[in-house]
Amino acid sequence: NAGVTQTPKFQVLKTGQSMTLQCAQDMNHEYMSWYRQDPGMGLRLIHYSVGAGITDQGEVPNGYNVSRSTTEDFPLRLLSAAPSQTSVYFCASSSAGGGNTEAFFGQGTRLTVV
Amino acid sequence: ELKVEQNPLFLSMQEEKNYTIYCNYSTTSDRLYWYRQDPGKSLESLFVLLSNGAVKQEGRLMASLDTKARLSTLHITAAVHDLSATYFCAVGPGANSKLTFGKGITLSVRP
16 A cells, blocks of 8 residues: 655755646545655645645645646646745645544655756 | 634654643533644544543543643644544534634654
8 A cells, every 4th residue: 555655755846847746646645745854844734635626725825836637636837937946845644534633644745956 | 603723733753752731712502523644645543532521542642621721732642653644633512513623733643
């Protein structure tokens, strides 16, 4: 069981370039989210989705787009990369079921914008 | 706006001693999560606390939740080197697709 898979693991972009960070989960989870982690800042929510076709903004959405055409995939697009987007990006998925549900995180994508 | 505060942000621990770290949050929330992160790695779920008075234990770690005080504590019993990591608490409004994280507490266990 692969869980949450993120690709690539590392990426260097030049300012102004665009790219897509991929996230796929094989647990049939309804919820998926993108976070960025910066030193001393914890994790901050970028965008999230509660199901296919439904997305919404989190705390720091500017400069990022998302879409959710399938339950399994939730790509994050950087339209015009900026140095301020240098960060580690984590994708997470979780079940919508009540009770003891936790979010499962991918291995992260370390992005550097030069 | 939901805020989550953890303190201290760094804690140097001595082996075999007991410690407690804290997580405060600003508004009522349905559940609280504790995660562990090793350097350069992803986040590993430790505990999910769902109700006032909830207590969960795993090995040398015990987490509790006081929803009235909006406070969770993580108690470490007889610290060992393997517990060296960064510990995050996170709070969600019921839908755990929207977690608000604290800044994390980095624990370092020395002999």
